[in-house]
Amino acid sequence: MVNLVLNNVPIEFPFQPYDVQEKFMERVIECLQKGVNGLLESPTGTGKTLCLLCSTLGWLATRKAQIQSGQLAGDMGVDIKNQLSNATGLGWGDAATPGAGVPKIIYASRTHSQLSQVISELKRSSYRYMKVCILGSRDQLCIHPEVSKETNNAVKLHMCHARTTTRTCYFHTNLDAKKEEPDFKMDVLDIEDLVTLGKKHSACPYFMTKEIRKGADIIFMPYNYLLDPKVRKIHNIELQGNIVIFDEAHNVEKMCEESSSIELRSLDIALCVDEVTQRYFLLQVMKKFRENSDNDGIMDILSPSTPKDFSLDDLCILKAMFLELEKAIDAIPITSPEGNTLPGEFMLDILAKADLSPGKKDVIADLLDRVIQFLTVANTSPYQRKGTGLQKFSDLVKIVFSKSHFTADHMERVKRSYKVHIKVEQPKSRGKGDSWSTPKVVGKAGRVLSYWCFSPGFGMRDLVEEGARCLILTSGTLSPLNSFAAELQVPFPVTLENPHIISSSQVLVGVVTHGPDGTQLDSSYKNRSNSQYVQSLGRTIRSTAQVVPDGLLVFFPSYPVMKACQEAWQLSGLWDAINQVKPIFVEPNSKEGFQEAMTGFYNAVASEDRKGACFMAVCRGKVSEGLDFCDGNGRAVIITGLPYPPSRDPRVMEKQKYLEDNRKNPQFKGLTGQQWYRLEATRAVNQAIGRVIRHQKDYGAILLCDQRFSGKDIIQQLSAWVRPRVVNFPKIGPLLRDLGIFFRNAEVTCPGSSRAIRAPTAVDSHPSPSLSIVPDKKPVCPPAIKKRKITIVSDAEKAKYDLRRIKVETAEPTSSMASTSSCQSTGVGTDNRREKAAQYLKSVKTLLDPTRYTTFSDMIRDYRSDKNYDLLIPTLKKLFLEDHKLRHLFKG
Secondary structure, three states: OEEEEEOOEEEEEOOOOOHHHHHHHHHHHHHHHHOOOEEEEOOOOOOHHHHHHHHHHHHHHHHHHHHHHOOOOHHHOOOHHHHHHHOOOOOOOOOOOOOOOOOOEEEEEOOHHHHHHHHHHHHHOOOOOOOEEEOOOHHHHOOOOOHHHOOOHHHHHHHHHHHHHOOOOHHHHOHHHHOOOHHHHOOOOOHHHHHHHHHHHOOOHHHHHHHHHHOOOEEEEEHHHHHOHHHHHHOOOOOOOOEEEEOOHHHHHHHHHHHOOEEEEHHHHHHHHHHHHOHHHHHHHHHHHHHOOOOOOOOEOOEOOOOOOOOHHHHHHHHHHHHHHHHHHHOOOOOOOOOEEEEOOHHHHHHHHOOOOOOOHHHHHHHHHHHHHHHHHHOOOOOOOOOHHHHHHHHHHHHHOOOOOOOHHHHHHHHHHEEEEEEEEOOEEEOOOOOOOOOEEEOOOEEEEEEEEOOHHHHHHHHHHOOOOEEEEEEOOOOOHHHHHHHHOOOOOEEEEOOOOOOHHHEEEEEEOEOOOOOEOOOOHHHOOOHHHHHHHHHHHHHHHHHOOOEEEEEEOOHHHHHHHHHHHHHHOHHHHHHHHOOEEEOOOOHHHHHHHHHHHHHHHOOOOOOOEEEEEEOOOOOOOOOOOOHHHOOEEEEOOOOOOOOOOHHHHHHHHHHHHHHOOOOOOOOOHHHHHHHHHHHHHHHHHOOOOOOOOOOEEEEEOOHHHHOHHHHOOOOOOOHHHEEEEOOHHHHHHHHHHHHHHHHHHOHHHOOOOOOOOOOOOOOOOOOEOOOOOOOEOOOOOOOOOOOOOOHHHHHHHHHHHOOOOOOOOOOOHHHHHHHHHHOOOHHHHHHHHHHHHHHHHHHOOHHHHHHHHHHHHHHHHHOOHHHHHHHHHHHHOOOHHHHHHHHO
């Protein structure tokens, strides 16, 4: 452990930090001391997570000590007394309580899988004594045998609420007796630990997290728990005076927009009408009326002592409101096949026609919740409605009327940030019987009413307005920072763009503009169906796979493009040719299939045949972020095209128009519509690129197989550490030669990274700094690399050993001198022997650097003249046996 002092704050770090890590931690501490926001970019593999944890927790430990001792250093930043008086926190207690007023750290990442990796890093640090809480949903933490089986999260919430309020959930009622158990007082508990302990002690893990949170120093949660106001309210997340960290923050913009947007279909409204009038529900209501003397309302079905819920008049009001809303939506004219776009305030006009105004939204939202609660509990049959339509409408009300008071300023923000889109939803067709039967149309054409938010700042500003001490956003792909900050509409006084920690010899970045047959590689929409291009791309991947050792990742712009290429290559035989070089694994859509594919890939890379494996995936998919392909798991990444959003998609077009309209305001410094469109593609590319280089000793190649990557505008949007290393390769021959040289040199300069492969089922008790994460599972670490036994043998013995273990790993085996002689004995034609010899010489020329190839040429010329076999063999050994990737050439 290394002790540091950064900005007058003592920090304990597991090892001597690199310069970029010290700079990163200094910026984090500056944000904490001054109480200001920070936008910090540092490439993947530079240890952002560990730096974030050590710097924030080191600062927090110092601050707690100062507050408890009554000494507040002047350099600790902003007005401390004011901060402490305003800080309410989550169960912090009185100001007189030791440690009261200490800010909590709220650490958010995109998924629970990524949070598992963060918690693993925390366990490795000296700050593992800090009190930790990780928030999860009922979907992950509920252990009730009935509630946990429910697939709809909203229904699960109401089922849970009904049982907890009536004290019919044993796990919840047992919580008070078990919350002091020593097991729950452990320093660091992740989701799986909580579930295991909950089952062991028969105590609810979901509500246990609320108990643990009261005394926690750092709280982990996914993005949407912070960015979605509805979820933030459900989990009672207090922001006042706290520190909010967004790790992997390149997704924050999109998450802000999505959490403030919603779509309502005609089917949803029809469900709402059905749910308040269905025969089963009315029978339940009338039954309660007969059971109670007061007919003004009905009692909660589970607790007769609770207040009245709602009356039949309330149900009539809801039904009338839904019918009027349906009529108003059907009356909107649609003049375009893609639908019509209207101003954001039009949604308020539509709801007003259904007699739903800002002044009534609290009453309606409360009534909807009570009706949904009744439906959820009363309907025990899985075939009965459980309020899914009403839940969708309730979400719409909460998003449209997100503010308690509709001020003129808020209305102006709605006008600027939102658009309403209406389109016809075509009815689905369903065949009956075999594939030859005539499809039958199911139902009539409905409509889709979309309420789209195009301003990430609309949601992000809420975090600032709720009093967070500071926001810190970090990622490897945030650039350009100015436009990122402008989109979020939040000031970021502290910014950082870090370089990478690796040297230039550890990465090769190549733009491949043409395939082996000279066809230009261009994955633009108009060229994707060009069969010549598709086949040339396949040959490029096959040729590259022959040179790249271990794991190879291939990213496509989208699932349809990947599927089309796969089908075309299977028909032409290229798929089998690639598969012979490296076994192919494809990213599936299903969660179960994905786990199986990842396991197969890791096992294939770690297998003894040393062929490695090829994983084909899509940008923005499951593989492109959140997974770690360190060391041999990912030696090269191939990007086959730019993953632009669909240009004719109405939402994409409206987003571009929104940005262009904002540019008319001189105070707005954000992107143009076209800049945003390009940046959407290059940020996805940058995320995929980041899968390869995962730590300081790692190495790998990045191949951009699309001629558009050679344009300056695209190169400028690649990550800062990638841009200066880009080299254009108009022909594939020089690329394969440079790849061979690069990997030979890298194995010498970075020997510790050469074979750090792990099988996904193995768990190492001493994890390396870089973890490979399998989604929705605990982080799995590479196993310790077995030390190879070194034995001194003679050259002749070594040659015999090498010849025994060499296997030709290419789809088309290279020719050999030995095979040439056997051809002569079996009568094979001279032309065939010459062709194989030419292929062999071509392979040698491709894989050897110019100096060694000259030595090889001179040796062949001398041998042809004097037939000196004793001189030939030592020269071949020197050229080919020193590098295991060239030993098949020695055999040849």
